[in-house]
Amino acid sequence: MSSILSHSIDEYIKMVTSFHGYPAPGVLIGGFMVDLAYTKLPKDGLYEVICETAKCLPDAIQLLTPCSTGNQRLKVIDTGRYAFTLYEKRSGEGVRVYLDWTLLDEWPEIKGWFLKLTPKEAQDEGVLIREIKEAGSDICGMEKVQVKLDSLNKRKKSSISICPSCNEAYRTSDGALCPACKGSVLPYGRMSKTPSKRHKSA
Amino acid sequence: MSSILSHSIDEYIKMVTSFHGYPAPGVLIGGFMVDLAYTKLPKDGLYEVICETAKCLPDAIQLLTPCSTGNQRLKVIDTGRYAFTLYEKRSGEGVRVYLDWTLLDEWPEIKGWFLKLTPKEAQDEGVLIREIKEAGSDICGMEKVQVKLDSLNKRKKSSISICPSCNEAYRTSDGALCPACKGSVLPYGRMSKTPSKRHKSA
Numbered sequence: 001m002s003s004i005l006s007h008s009i010d011e012y013i014k015m016v017t018s019f020h021g022y023p024a025p026g027v028l029i030g031g032f033m034v035d036l037a038y039t040k041l042p043k044d045g046l047y048e049v050i051c052e053t054a055k056c057l058p059d060a061i062q063l064l065t066p067c068s069t070g071n072q073r074l075k076v077i078d079t080g081r082y083a084f085t086l087y088e089k090r091s092g093e094g095v096r097v098y099l100d101w102t103l104l105d106e107w108p109e110i111k112g113w114f115l116k117l118t119p120k121e122a123q124d125e126g127v128l129i130r131e132i133k134e135a136g137s138d139i140c141g142m143e144k145v146q147v148k149l150d151s152l153n154k155r156k157k158s159s160i161s162i163c164p165s166c167n168e169a170y171r172t173s174d175g176a177l178c179p180a181c182k183g184s185v186l187p188y189g190r191m192s193k194t195p196s197k198r199h200k201s202a
Numbered sequence: 203m204s205s206i207l208s209h210s211i212d213e214y215i216k217m218v219t220s221f222h223g224y225p226a227p228g229v230l231i232g233g234f235m236v237d238l239a240y241t242k243l244p245k246d247g248l249y250e251v252i253c254e255t256a257k258c259l260p261d262a263i264q265l266l267t268p269c270s271t272g273n274q275r276l277k278v279i280d281t282g283r284y285a286f287t288l289y290e291k292r293s294g295e296g297v298r299v300y301l302d303w304t305l306l307d308e309w310p311e312i313k314g315w316f317l318k319l320t321p322k323e324a325q326d327e328g329v330l331i332r333e334i335k336e337a338g339s340d341i342c343g344m345e346k347v348q349v350k351l352d353s354l355n356k357r358k359k360s361s362i363s364i365c366p367s368c369n370e371a372y373r374t375s376d377g378a379l380c381p382a383c384k385g386s387v388l389p390y391g392r393m394s395k396t397p398s399k400r401h402k403s404a
Contacts, residue, residue: 050390052382054272082370082371116362168283179281180254
């Protein structure tokens with residue numbers, strides 16, 4: 001494989017290093033997976049993604065599709081499988097692409113890494129990256145899927161209320177208190193609430 | 203405000219447009235929030251983020267910090283509040299920055315947008331963006347927090363198994379079947395599983 005969408009492999013590796021912190025094998029393979037998905041979809045669709053793992057793959061999707069965590073067109077439903085579904089948001093038609101372990105016998109370094117058969121200290125990163133570049137999307141499976149749009153549990157629009165406990169704005173539909181004050185969902189306690197007007201000199 | 207970290211405002215708006223799809227007000231404000239958080243933290247920390255909303259703010263964090271969804275240094279715990287906590291991952295010390303609605307009286311367009319007091323069709327986007335640029339981080343509050351690291355429920359490392367139902371790789375620690383085959387967590391059915399070796403001609 002010599003390119004990922006409109007990018008050369010080396011360009012893509014630079015993008016991954018900048019965004020993800022390092023050229024993680026999973027994000028590199030994810031690039032070929034996204035490239036493969038687009039070959040089977042009309043160019044003019046309005047796409048969203050369901051990603052089945054929180055590890056690495058979401059960053060390939062964010063770098064190569066218009067879908068991001070913050071624009072809420074990328075949703076992670078963590079099944080632990082290295083797979084995502086790219087689908088047209090109005091019709092629900094899409095493709096699911098996954099890393100297919102049954103195709104890895106030709107690529108022993110990828111197989112040892114993906115199935116955790118090779119201990120980290122015994123992995124040869126250079127060989128791993130070379131195998132990933134050579135394999136491209138040949139190690140991926142793909143299937144058509146029909147996303148059930150009404151089961152996506154998209155949050156309904158809500159007006160905004162001020163929480164009487166923390167005095168911050170939140171969705172009225174969440175009830176009389178914001179979710180943070182209702183239950184201990186956050187893993188921290190407040191130490192000192194700096195008066196907002198004075199944060200510059202605090 | 204004339205800059206966001208090392209970027210001019212206009213540079214940052216271009217980054218947001220490219221990554222998020224358009225210069226969303228929430229991502230612009232998020233930029234000033236991240237800038238403010240960094241003023242209070244040592245430069246050499248190894249940081250992670252808990253973001254309290256899935257809307258817009260995660261993209262400001264991904265653009266301006268080393269934390270992303272795919273490298274798992276950004277975690278969304280959706281309380282609906284427009285806030286995030288940037289903390290040092292080994293000590294748990296950090297700051298929580300939030301958009302403070304009590305400071306919005308001087309910025310009527312931001313107030314109308316943030317508290318959903320102004321209907322969408324009555325919003326003046328030009329005025330809104332101008333107010334956001336002028337206000338910078340003056341509309342944000344900040345507080346010190348101590349993150350309880352042991353309550354973050356980080357997933358333990360697991361070996362990999364092959365699911366006897368779907369024949370895909372998943373975390374052994376998830377049980378005898380992968381989470382997708384165990385329950386109906388995914389909003390789609392499979393239509394046709396293209397034999398992997400032949401996807402190019404399928």
